Amino acid sequence: MILEDSVLEKEISQAVIRRMPRYYRYLGELLDEGVERISSGELSERMSVTASQIRQDLNNFGGFGQQGYGYNVSFLYEEIGKILGLDQNHNIIIIGAGNLGQALANYMKFDRLGFHTIALFDVKEELIGKNIRGIEVLHVKELDHFVKTHDVDIAALTMPKSSADDIANHLVSLGIHAIWNFAHVDLSIDAKDVVVENVHLSDSLMQLSYNIVKNK
Amino acid sequence: MILEDSVLEKEISQAVIRRMPRYYRYLGELLDEGVERISSGELSERMSVTASQIRQDLNNFGGFGQQGYGYNVSFLYEEIGKILGLDQNHNIIIIGAGNLGQALANYMKFDRLGFHTIALFDVKEELIGKNIRGIEVLHVKELDHFVKTHDVDIAALTMPKSSADDIANHLVSLGIHAIWNFAHVDLSIDAKDVVVENVHLSDSLMQLSYNIVKNK
Known part of the structure; x- marks a missing residue:
């Protein structure tokens, strides 16, 4: 689950980036509700996008998911925050x-x-x-x-x-x-x-x- | 240069629609400058999009251009205005x-x-x-x-x-x-x-x- 530089360096479409703040918002809400992990299926239902769209989007940044475990909410929240530059002022x-x-x-x-x-x-x-x-x-x-x-x-x-x-x-x-x-x-x-x-x-x-x- | 209902009725992608206000804005500026007609090449340069993109976008609504004449600015401005619902309050x-x-x-x-x-x-x-x-x-x-x-x-x-x-x-x-x-x-x-x-x-x-x- 470590981000590789080679993955981050490839050009990611602005369409994918435009969807990231929405992931960030939903993950923040899950955190507030105390949810620690979530399957792509559950996240998909909540966000009204397909699970395959979610996997594809997140694969652009190296994945983050673990087979059979789903996504670790706080880890994913922080990583998307970093991608969006929100770890900086x-x-x-x-x-x-x-x-x-x-x-x-x-x-x-x-x-x-x-x-x-x-x-x-x-x-x-x-x-x-x-x-x-x-x-x-x-x-x-x-x-x-x-x-x-x-x-x-x-x-x-x-x-x-x-x-x-x-x-x-x-x-x-x-x-x-x-x-x-x-x-x-x-x-x-x-x-x-x-x-x-x-x-x-x-x-x-x-x-x-x-x-x-x-x-x- | 008449809009056919069949053309208007087909589903046009939101991506195309998102570009229409920008056409409308540029055509309005041309009108203010007194420009009566413009080739897709000139419009393309001014808007920094390809001439083929412009033709494709406008073809979604039935074209508007005439070979060798270019676009009639005020006609196109009004037609795009109608497409965007700007002929109504x-x-x-x-x-x-x-x-x-x-x-x-x-x-x-x-x-x-x-x-x-x-x-x-x-x-x-x-x-x-x-x-x-x-x-x-x-x-x-x-x-x-x-x-x-x-x-x-x-x-x-x-x-x-x-x-x-x-x-x-x-x-x-x-x-x-x-x-x-x-x-x-x-x-x-x-x-x-x-x-x-x-x-x-x-x-x-x-x-x-x-x-x-x-x-x-």
């Missing part, structure tokens, strides 16, 4: 301290997963100095100094789309390698080593609306 | 008037797409009666009456996950068929004709964190 800054930025800063759940918001930035004078759960809203003009003097892993972009591209590229030039983009625009970032995760809320709404119409 | 109620609920109610962009928030609901007394862009926060105890006396198409769930399942099933019993779920839980809804679109923010953050670790 990640500091987040939020650019745009409007409702959405404040909503993100308020999610205590993110802290429990190791994602800590350490500052918000905005240009609106009435927001500067505001305090959200002890996290301060700073003026954007302090951004450069802040990033240079703090350990920032992720920048969340929750400001209007018109300035998203400029800010994103500026953040990358300051050495930030991960962008959580809520602005409704595809960012054009030249640097190859920057990862971007988009949350396009209106796309999600359109997907819903397509299914409403299709269902009628 | 959709009324939204938001359950949970915290920061996230207020952020959603504040997005004027949704209105431009035909998604109109008509009320927010909460249980916190200090929020009841609050007004967001003219949209009122009502007490959850008024929910039943409101839904029965208004045309509600979509319920957005932005309250804590502990009550999400109960509220979702209650909304379905009131006749709501579409749920936009921000609560970090898989809803268990028995009714077959209900569509659910999930926005799991912490899953998105974990996906980002996986890619950060992989990139190191």
Whole structure:
């Protein structure tokens, strides 16, 4: 049950990775219920996916299961946590301290997963100095100094789309390698080593609306 | 260039549908720039997807292109809008008037797409009666009456996950068929004709964190 480097190094599809947080969530719930081990069949029923899908997904990372024993819940929970990088802390800054930025800063759940918001930035004078759960809203003009003097892993972009591209590229030039983009625009970032995760809320709404119409 | 019913009736994969809002967005930008027609090659370059992907995607809906002419931008924009149900208005109620609920109610962009928030609901007394862009926060105890006396198409769930399942099933019993779920839980809804679109923010953050670790 030891992860081999060769297994971890192979390219795993983003579709598989997209399913991992869900495994992590269900395993966490099992842990809370005091369940120590679970068969792929039981896990399959609970998660409404096939047992073969579960085995295939987890085989990407070297398996974790033992024939006739099933999965050790806390071991699997921890290993998936490591795969997802949750054994590390990640500091987040939020650019745009409007409702959405404040909503993100308020999610205590993110802290429990190791994602800590350490500052918000905005240009609106009435927001500067505001305090959200002890996290301060700073003026954007302090951004450069802040990033240079703090350990920032992720920048969340929750400001209007018109300035998203400029800010994103500026953040990358300051050495930030991960962008959580809520602005409704595809960012054009030249640097190859920057990862971007988009949350396009209106796309999600359109997907819903397509299914409403299709269902009628 | 006429859509045939037979074409529309076949099952189109959700992966294709997920790409449609992006086409819609790019075509809208082209319209704003006054571009009347575009070849699949030019569109491909602009969107950073292959021309063959574009042709394949649009062929699911009957094509839209003419050999040697390319795509008529405004026609394609409107047709994709219809496919996505954007030629209709959709009324939204938001359950949970915290920061996230207020952020959603504040997005004027949704209105431009035909998604109109008509009320927010909460249980916190200090929020009841609050007004967001003219949209009122009502007490959850008024929910039943409101839904029965208004045309509600979509319920957005932005309250804590502990009550999400109960509220979702209650909304379905009131006749709501579409749920936009921000609560970090898989809803268990028995009714077959209900569509659910999930926005799991912490899953998105974990996906980002996986890619950060992989990139190191």
